[in-house]
Amino acid sequence: MLTNRTFTMIKPDAVSNGHIGAILGKIAGAGFRIVALKMTQLTKADAEAFYAVHSERPFFNELVSFMTSGPIVAAVLEKENAVNDFRILIGATNPNEAAEGTIRKLFATSMGENAIHGSDSDENAALESAFHFSATEQF
Numbered sequence: 345m346l347t348n349r350t351f352t353m354i355k356p357d358a359v360s361n362g363h364i365g366a367i368l369g370k371i372a373g374a375g376f377r378i379v380a381l382k383m384t385q386l387t388k389a390d391a392e393a394f395y396a397v398h399s400e401r402p403f404f405n406e407l408v409s410f411m412t413s414g415p416i417v418a419a420v421l422e423k424e425n426a427v428n429d430f431r432i433l434i435g436a437t438n439p440n441e442a443a444e445g446t447i448r449k450l451f452a453t454s455m456g457e458n459a460i461h462g463s464d465s466d467e468n469a470a471l472e473s474a475f476h477f478s479a480t481e482q483f
């Protein structure tokens with residue numbers, strides 16, 4: 345089932361650099377409604393499961409280590425065309441290639457420590473939202 349929802353995490357670099365408020369402000373300002381929100385810290389098992397699709401990639405261990413290094417902010421966001429519009433709002437994976445004004449251009453420090461996650465499909469948005477939030481935690 346296609347939805348108008350996407351899933352995001354503000355990553356440990358952006359949390360520790362004090363950017364939670366600014367990033368949530370950009371998200372709200374772009375017309376996304378926050379329908380689930382929590383601050384939490386991923387375990388190694390959580391991060392390995394969440395990024396299982398990348399388990400054979402050379403950066404996998406570094407990614408798991410980074411994503412478990414401190415708290416994250418997880419959220420489910422609602423807007424028409426949420427998945428695609430949110431990928432545009434966050435910008436390219438590599439902040440050097442991210443467009444001006446995007447969240448990664450503004451707040452990311454490197455390809456790995458790139459401030460924010462955004463789901464890449466409606467199917468993954470639903471899976472990732474369910475990974476972090478029960479049905480009663482999504483409004």
Ligand code: UDP
Binds near residue numbers: 403437460461464
């Ligand atoms: N990543 C990395 N090195 C790479 C590619 C990706 O460290 O060469 C990290 C980065 O944090 C990225 C995450 O792995 O956000 C997931 O990679 P993906 O290709 O799915 O990028 P995204 O969908 O986050 O833009």
Ligand code: MG
Binds near residue numbers: 464
């Ligand atoms: Mg991805």
